[in-house]
Amino acid sequence: MLTNKFNSSSYGAFLVGLAGMAIGVAVGFGAGAIPVVVGLLLGVVAVLVFFFARFEQAVLTLLVLRSSLDPFSAQQIPAAFAIGLDALTILYVIVQILIGKKVHTDKFFWIFAGWVAFLGIWIVLPIVGWGLLGKTYLGDGIREWTRIFSWLMTYLLVMQLKGKIHLQKIIPVLFFSLLIPLIVGFLQLAINFSFPATTYCPNCFSSTLGHPSTFGTFLFLFIGLTLWKLSHIQKNRWFWLTLLGNLAFFMVMTKSLTSLIMMSVFVIVLITPKLNLLRLIGAILFITIIFYLFASTEFGSEKLAGVLETPVFNQDLDISRTILLSFGxxxxxxxxxxxxxxxxxxxxxxxxxxxxxxxxKYITYFQNYAHNDYLRYLAETGIIGLISFIVFLGMxxxxxxxxxxxxxxxxxxxxxxxxxxxxxxAILIGMATDNVWNHTTFFFYWWLLFAIVGWEEEGGKELGVRS
Structure with a gap:
């Protein structure tokens, strides 16, 4: 009687073979029905083979690719990318568990997962008939929850690189995600802003990120990473200094006041632990130059003047008058x-x-986004949801x-x-005046960074590890 048992590698080969059979059957039926299905399935096969055969390279490619997808939002490409990334992550975890290999997580992952699951309450409630709006905007809720769930899957996927690549090697790779946005930004500059821009600021840079504010926070994140890189290298500093100058230039040209405020907060917090006179002078000079360049543009000067014409700085205005003025x-x-x-x-x-x-965006007169993420959570999820959001930020x-x-x-x-x-x-400050939580690309890279810094933490968890 045969007594051979599958070991991990043979079991994995069996699963891959089984999947190949299933895809082969699907391709056969697809060829007789809709030819385009064949192309899609073959594309899926190619992605799966590359993903499992060259896992590290595939993950890094996906991470770098994300910053170039937003121009295709009308074609739902970013959404398809997120769903595909979720599916790949879940498939990878299932395969790893089945073949008895480690699936890396950490304590924060479970906190993140718990919060995402908790947000699911606001998907279930409309389905069971609760709420003033009923199921009217259930689709928007599902899309928002899926977007946040995709961040969780990004975190989990990057955790699987633990032990395969070092922190100092993966972060420099992320800078390749700047390549396409900066090329498009230079094209916008060269052809005098002829790319479509937002109606409120037709001459603002948005590059591949779709909105100047979104591009601004994306650049802000990489300015921070560039400064980190400069603090640890002795060679090729001119390259990184040149990159820093270009990133700062484009951030100013987005004409996003929120991004500039976030940059200022970042610089202040960064120098505070080792504050000295030279650092203080440098920080003040840097912030002054950025705001001077911003104020030197017509749009920037109008934005700054507008801030002064609010109840915060103008005691002749009250909330009622401000609301009336806001209409025109x-x-x-x-x-x-x-x-x-x-x-x-x-x-x-x-x-x-x-x-x-x-x-x-549906419950006020303006029918627009909240432009304050704390009030957004208050309005969308009530005091219970806002508390959970603040606790999650605190964690x-x-x-x-x-x-x-x-x-x-x-x-x-x-x-x-x-x-x-x-x-x-800086994020905490920016969310008080803008829709920073909507900046999907920014948080995509934020969560992968958060996963990376947790790699070396003691007490990490493993799922599905067989003895």
Whole structure:
């Protein structure tokens, strides 16, 4: 009687063979029905083969590719990419468990997963008939939850690179994601902004990110990483300094005031632990130059003047008058104050659980995004959801501080932790005045960085490891 058993490799080969048979059958039926199905299935096969045969290279390619997809949003390419990435991650985890290999996670992953699962409440509630809006905007809620779930899958996928590639090698690879956005940015400059731009700022750079503010936060993130890189190299510093100058130039040219404020907060937090006179002068000079360049443009000067014409700086204005002015004065700062007032009024109608994920742009007079992520969560998920959001943000601070304490002095990991804490402080400020939580590309790279800094943490978890 045969007593041979599958070992891990033979079992994995069996699974791959079984999948090949299934795809072969599907291709056969597809060839007789819809020929285009054959092409799609063969494409899927090619991706799967590359993904499992060259896992590290495939993951890095996917990470770099994400920054170039937003111009195809109308064709749903970014959404398809996210769903495909989710499917690949889940498939990889299942295969690893079945063949008895390690699936790396950490404690923060489970906190992240728990919060994402908790947000699912606001998908279930409309389905069971709860809420002032019912199922009217259920599709928006599902899309928003799926978007956040994709960040979780990005985190999980990057965790699987643990032990395969070092932190100092993977972060420089991420800079290739700047290649296409910067090329498109230079083309926008060369042909005098003839690329489509937003109506509120027709001469603002948006590159491949679709919106100037989104491009601005993306550039801000890589400015932080460039400064981190400069702190650890002695050779080729001119290359990195040139890159830093180009990133700062394009960030100013996005004319996104939120991005400039975030950059200022980042610089202040970054230099605070080792503050001295030289660093202070350098930081002040850097911030001054950025805001001077911003204010030297017509759009920038109007934005800054608009901020001064708000109740915060003009005592002759009250909220009621600000709301009235917001309907026709073109002042985006006053418009934001009016939008926030409308959101708070709407929230009062459903204070505990809000209106549902993705609904904030439908519940005010302006029918627009919240431009304040805290008020967005208050309106969409009520006080319960807002508390969960703030706790989730707080846990990120806790874990970054933990990683910082556990990193050796002078190590690249300790330095990237400091950089990420400064970036996160800027995120917290930026979310108070803009739709930073909507900047999917920014958070795609944020979460992969968060996974990377957790690689070397003691006490990491493993799923499905057979004895």
């Amino acid at each position: 004065d073109g002042n985006s700062a006053n418009w934001r104050i009016a939008q926030w007032s409308f959101l708070i009024d709407a929230w009062k109608q459903s204070p505990l659980l809000g209106y549902g994920l993705g609904t904030s 990120q601070i806790v874990y970054l501080a933990k990683y910082l304490r556990n990193s050796p002095l002078g190590s690249p990991r300790r330095s990237i932790c400091v950089t990420m804490i400064a970036i996160f402080a």
